[in-house]
Amino acid sequence: MEKLITDPADEDKVPCWAEIWPAARGLSSWVWDNLEFKGAQLLELGAGLGLPGIVCGLKGARVTFSDFNPSALELVKKNAACNGLTDFAVFRGDWRDFNVTRQFQWVMGSDIFYDPKLNVHLINVISRAAAPGGNLLIAHPGRPATFAFIDELRYRRQLNEAHRAVIPVTIDDPYFPYYDIYVHHIIFDNV
Template sequence: MFDLPGRQVRLLGVKDVEKLITDPTDEDKVPCWAEIWPAARGLSQWIWENINFDGVHLLELGAGLGLPGIVCGIKGAQVTFSDFNSSALDLVRLNANRNGLHNFYTYLGDWRDFKLAKKFPWVIGSDIFYDTKLNIYLKELIPRLASGGGNLLIAHPGRPASFAFVEELGAVAPLDEKRWMVPITIDDPFFPYYEIHIHHIRFNS
């Protein structure tokens, strides 16, 4: 369950994430999709409080369990949830339906060979820019996916690689950017407090 002011988002998750790890040395097989990360919580809260998406087509990259995309759908967006893992998209479909979303799509795709040809006015992603090896592909992919004058909305917990990605993206495509900070508290005895950085990037057409 994820609480928003005046609304609860009901999510099915994975009870024992560690059981999904078949090869910890292979990054592609580490189930990062199976948890709700602090950045997804911060992005969802910020979207809920600041944006309406009535009728807007929107793509979520690295959807995982689908929390930010579901919040966008509740706020009126027609969402395409995308992920590298088919099990993640199975849960996204269940979670979207549980929260009253029915007019949505899913796309199974690897950023290293992302075949989706459609362009979107909005692209979102939470904590997906931590791996510099994949950022190389995202730097080319995102400007292609965002239609002329489109928007990118991302969140992360202050990762240097994510800040570097935003700077590198500006060298690839002309853009305007705004930033905010969202404080998040989670149920973790060791690391309960996070400051989530929100970037709204608009690509100049």
């Protein structure tokens, strides 16, 4: 990932999409063990390399992978096709001005709710993108900003959390190999 950084001072040019983060692994594992989508429409926000969205596609979702970076979307298209997905779409969108024109039964984000400056925009994105009665999946490694985001979203929208799990994840990293990944399933009862 470090080789792809062109300007470390510009947050928009740091290629966070070029790595499979522990939260993506934990969310993928939880989805594989717990959900079936049966053709439901799903939007993955900040898809990066697309692991959680690909798993959802393998479990029956019709996935729209979204990301800010066009290189991420090119790679996610290749990753999805290499994993046998044929019925998927990609959407290039900036959360600060996210012009998605349809609603989805499922909206998902993996370790993307870490920056309060962007979380304000993500609340609006999710509110517009989630269909009435829809579902939100959030995964993160216990970030305080993510818990605050979830609390704010639940307060604003009077939402119910259907399920919360903690998934242990181990990665090949000599300094930080173990993570507890929190997975939240929130239902939009009253969108």
